[in-house]
Amino acid sequence: MKKLPVFLMLMLILVSFILNIFGLMKLIPIFITSPILFISLLILCLYLNDRRRFKGF
Template structure:
């Protein structure tokens, strides 16, 4: 259960990447796939950066 958010975020990035590849082949709209991939990578990096932060005493 501890690794569930990481697994879900990686899965979201893989889905966003595959949609972006389809968009580059002009099968899927590029204007939809690019923000999905960007949001997936951004939330993954934000989650990895935020979970080890010292919150005080």
């Protein structure tokens, strides 16, 4: 069950990467697809970094 959010985030990155490829082919504006890819990567990094944080005793 803990792997489900990571799987969903990886799927979001894959979809945003495909959208970014469409942006590079000039099908979708690149200034819309690039922030989507950046935000999805940022959310994944923040999620993976926050899980193992020491919260004290």
